Amino acid sequence: MNRRQNFWVRYRVTATSQRDAETKAMQISIEQSVEMPPKTVPREAASNIGQVGKLRFIKDNEWHADIHFNKQLVDGDLTQFLNVLFGNSSLQPWCSLVDIDTDYLGSILNGPAFGIHGIRELTQVKKRALSCAVLKPVGASPVQLAEMAFQFASGGVDLIKDDHGLTNQHSADFETRVKKCVNAVRKAEQKSGKRTLYFPNITTSPTRVMQRFERAVDLGADGVLISPMLTGLESLHDIAKSETIPVMAHPAFSGSFVINECGIAPPVYYGKLIRAFGADSVIYPNATGRFSFNPEVCKQINRTCRSKMDPIKPAFPTAGGGIDLNTIADLVKSYGNDIIFLIGGSLYQYSAGLASAAKEFQQALTDYE
Amino acid sequence: MNRRQNFWVRYRVTATSQRDAETKAMQISIEQSVEMPPKTVPREAASNIGQVGKLRFIKDNEWHADIHFNKQLVDGDLTQFLNVLFGNSSLQPWCSLVDIDTDYLGSILNGPAFGIHGIRELTQVKKRALSCAVLKPVGASPVQLAEMAFQFASGGVDLIKDDHGLTNQHSADFETRVKKCVNAVRKAEQKSGKRTLYFPNITTSPTRVMQRFERAVDLGADGVLISPMLTGLESLHDIAKSETIPVMAHPAFSGSFVINECGIAPPVYYGKLIRAFGADSVIYPNATGRFSFNPEVCKQINRTCRSKMDPIKPAFPTAGGGIDLNTIADLVKSYGNDIIFLIGGSLYQYSAGLASAAKEFQQALTDYE
Numbered sequence: 001m002n003r004r005q006n007f008w009v010r011y012r013v014t015a016t017s018q019r020d021a022e023t024k025a026m027q028i029s030i031e032q033s034v035e036m037p038p039k040t041v042p043r044e045a046a047s048n049i050g051q052v053g054k055l056r057f058i059k060d061n062e063w064h065a066d067i068h069f070n071k072q073l074v075d076g077d078l079t080q081f082l083n084v085l086f087g088n089s090s091l092q093p094w095c096s097l098v099d100i101d102t103d104y105l106g107s108i109l110n111g112p113a114f115g116i117h118g119i120r121e122l123t124q125v126k127k128r129a130l131s132c133a134v135l136k137p138v139g140a141s142p143v144q145l146a147e148m149a150f151q152f153a154s155g156g157v158d159l160i161k162d163d164h165g166l167t168n169q170h171s172a173d174f175e176t177r178v179k180k181c182v183n184a185v186r187k188a189e190q191k192s193g194k195r196t197l198y199f200p201n202i203t204t205s206p207t208r209v210m211q212r213f214e215r216a217v218d219l220g221a222d223g224v225l226i227s228p229m230l231t232g233l234e235s236l237h238d239i240a241k242s243e244t245i246p247v248m249a250h251p252a253f254s255g256s257f258v259i260n261e262c263g264i265a266p267p268v269y270y271g272k273l274i275r276a277f278g279a280d281s282v283i284y285p286n287a288t289g290r291f292s293f294n295p296e297v298c299k300q301i302n303r304t305c306r307s308k309m310d311p312i313k314p315a316f317p318t319a320g321g322g323i324d325l326n327t328i329a330d331l332v333k334s335y336g337n338d339i340i341f342l343i344g345g346s347l348y349q350y351s352a353g354l355a356s357a358a359k360e361f362q363q364a365l366t367d368y369e
Numbered sequence: 370m371n372r373r374q375n376f377w378v379r380y381r382v383t384a385t386s387q388r389d390a391e392t393k394a395m396q397i398s399i400e401q402s403v404e405m406p407p408k409t410v411p412r413e414a415a416s417n418i419g420q421v422g423k424l425r426f427i428k429d430n431e432w433h434a435d436i437h438f439n440k441q442l443v444d445g446d447l448t449q450f451l452n453v454l455f456g457n458s459s460l461q462p463w464c465s466l467v468d469i470d471t472d473y474l475g476s477i478l479n480g481p482a483f484g485i486h487g488i489r490e491l492t493q494v495k496k497r498a499l500s501c502a503v504l505k506p507v508g509a510s511p512v513q514l515a516e517m518a519f520q521f522a523s524g525g526v527d528l529i530k531d532d533h534g535l536t537n538q539h540s541a542d543f544e545t546r547v548k549k550c551v552n553a554v555r556k557a558e559q560k561s562g563k564r565t566l567y568f569p570n571i572t573t574s575p576t577r578v579m580q581r582f583e584r585a586v587d588l589g590a591d592g593v594l595i596s597p598m599l600t601g602l603e604s605l606h607d608i609a610k611s612e613t614i615p616v617m618a619h620p621a622f623s624g625s626f627v628i629n630e631c632g633i634a635p636p637v638y639y640g641k642l643i644r645a646f647g648a649d650s651v652i653y654p655n656a657t658g659r660f661s662f663n664p665e666v667c668k669q670i671n672r673t674c675r676s677k678m679d680p681i682k683p684a685f686p687t688a689g690g691g692i693d694l695n696t697i698a699d700l701v702k703s704y705g706n707d708i709i710f711l712i713g714g715s716l717y718q719y720s721a722g723l724a725s726a727a728k729e730f731q732q733a734l735t736d737y738e
Binding site: 033034035036037040041042044045046047048072073075077078079080082083084086087088089090091092093136137138139140141144163164165167168169170171203204205206207209210227230231232234235238251252253254255256257258259260261262263264285292344345348349 | 404406409410411442447451453456459461538600630
């Protein structure tokens with residue numbers, strides 16, 4: 001196998017024997033490359049047949065198979081890269097994607113333009129964990145949302161994002177909402193004496209999301225929120241590679257890939273794939289929240305987001321769900337400082353108001369610096 | 370609940386008791402709408418809180434919960450519709466999407482421009498099942514692919530599609546490939562005396578797929594192939610609503626949604642969602658092939674693709690995988706005539722050549738008219 005010509009992908013294969021695992025590894029190598037019986041492949045295309053590399057027994061009925069693919073299968077098309085990774089093999093009930101050649105990722109994808117270091121520079125927070133409040137719900141007016149943004153920023157929150165369900169509804173159209181929220185945050189910064197970044201949600205039709213991104217930049221947004229499984233992953237990459245403002249990726253519609261037995265290993269999905277496609281901040285469903293990952297998986301996602309993957313920068317793991325003033329101390333201890341905590345509903349339940357809630361939350365983060 | 374103001378979505382909920390099912394249904398209704406504790410929702414947005422409707426015990430630990438959502442949550446944004454359907458709830462290990470309000474689908478989505486009736490008109494085949502051959506593999510030259518297309522069309526195949534891995538690789542760039550294959554098919558039609566439609570693959574970056582579609586039309590393609598889970602589903606809709614040429618949807622990257630315990634019920638995914646987003650032909654992994662659906666699921670997909678969903682037209686269910694001369698007779702009997710059979714690898718293994726293989730295949734279809 002020629003390393004310069006190939007890249008590798010690791011699949012978890014469920015099999016009844018070593019021989020069954022070998023057959024299935026072979027099946028993936030063909031399915032994800034030429035997709036026809038090898039003996040019918042014309043001579044000119046023979047080098048495109050996927051090659052089975054290391055096959056390793058893990059435990060019980062589980063094997064890891066490394067498949068080597070010719071880079072010509074992808075040939076610079078990033079959406080086709082996803083197809084080679086997990087197009088038809090996503091339909092196999094015995095196959096999961098568990099690792100990807102990081103050298104190859106670094107050679108074809110730009111990764112985040114800002115990453116952990118860049119977002120720290122923009123927020124002027126050197127070491128501690130960052131906070132992110134959420135503007136919601138759909139149905140609130142731009143004036144109401146801007147008032148929330150003002151309160152959160154007055155309380156000194158580091159980042160504010162739109163709820164991922166705020167798009168361009170009549171109740172708070174994109175243009176008016178972003179204008180008013182940007183103004184509110186800039187005004188509150190005067191009061192708080194610190195930076196707060198506002199990330200409006202730009203998720204919409206894949207063919208129009210780039211326009212909405214450009215409009216967000218023009219309106220003075222400090223970053224954007226996008227749900228890449230809804231817009232297509234390459235939309236995220238197109239936006240990130242403009243290197244204009246940071247991008248936060250939301251996990252909406254990604255669940256089936258990461259919570260099931262068959263799919264993509266969560267650390268690889270969030271920490272490698274979404275990061276390599278350009279997310280500066282990668283939101284994942286936190287263990288203590290309403291969703292399903294256990295704390296160990298969350299720590300693996302954190303580690304993978306921060307891991308060395310040169311030239312791709314580390315991305316900020318961003319934990320969402322079940323985070324409040326009672327849980328934050330333990331979370332910082334267990335997750336470390338290089339993390340953003342999304343605090344949604346819990347801030348709204350605080351009786352003393354949003355600004356006080358934000359202030360107490362910031363204090364808790366500072367305490368654990 | 371105001372029917373004109375709301376639409377419903379049915380979720381399968383795994384629960385330990387009626388009470389647990391009620392709690393989880395309530396959780397979905399909030400998660401997919403305002404995403405904050407109802408008592409913190411401002412008055413203006415109160416009508417946007419999702420409402421739990423019928424909750425029905427199915428069996429064992431399984432309930433069906435109908436949730437009613439305010440149409441204002443979507444407000445004309447089709448990508449946001451997907452988010453309300455299965456954004457955050459895709460991350461819940463006890464939640465699957467099992468049905469969608471077809472009246473609402475018909476009110477916001479255009480569905481296929483051609484559908485079963487339109488594709489029959491274009492192919493001039495009134496009643497029998499249709500055949501579709503596949504050009505492959507990646508690595509073959511445009512001349513080689515065009516020669517295959519010529520052979521298949523000479524043998525009288527109804528449709529020819531690109532392999533979904535053929536994009537714009539140097540080995541057969543889009544422009545040259547489509548030109549040569551269109552020419553080859555037109556030439557072969559003179560010989561066969563019947564129509565053959567050629568569908569090149571246009572799957573690429575979500576922000577550039579529309580351009581590639583327009584180029585395909587200009588180059589004389591009779592239809593296009595697209596993998597909507599890779600380009601984002603709304604790209605499919607944007608293309609279909611141009612009403613230019615029919616669109617065939619490929620299931621690449623959709624597996625995690627449909628083969629796992631938690632996800633989207635396959636008949637709903639293929640027969641309602643992909644169809645409503647505009648696919649004239651919906652490819653699904655066939656039971657007798659390399660993939661995982663059982664024959665009953667395949668029949669449900671067929672039925673749902675063909676079901677009445679006015680004003681959305683019926684789409685051609687398109688079975689792929691494990692179809693050859695030995696299985697075709699039984700398949701037509703069991704699946705009926707309103708189906709397209711994809712025949713990939715098996716035609717290439719035929720010793721007498723592609724044209725003869727295609728001819729025999731056509732004969733088998735005609736026999737069961």
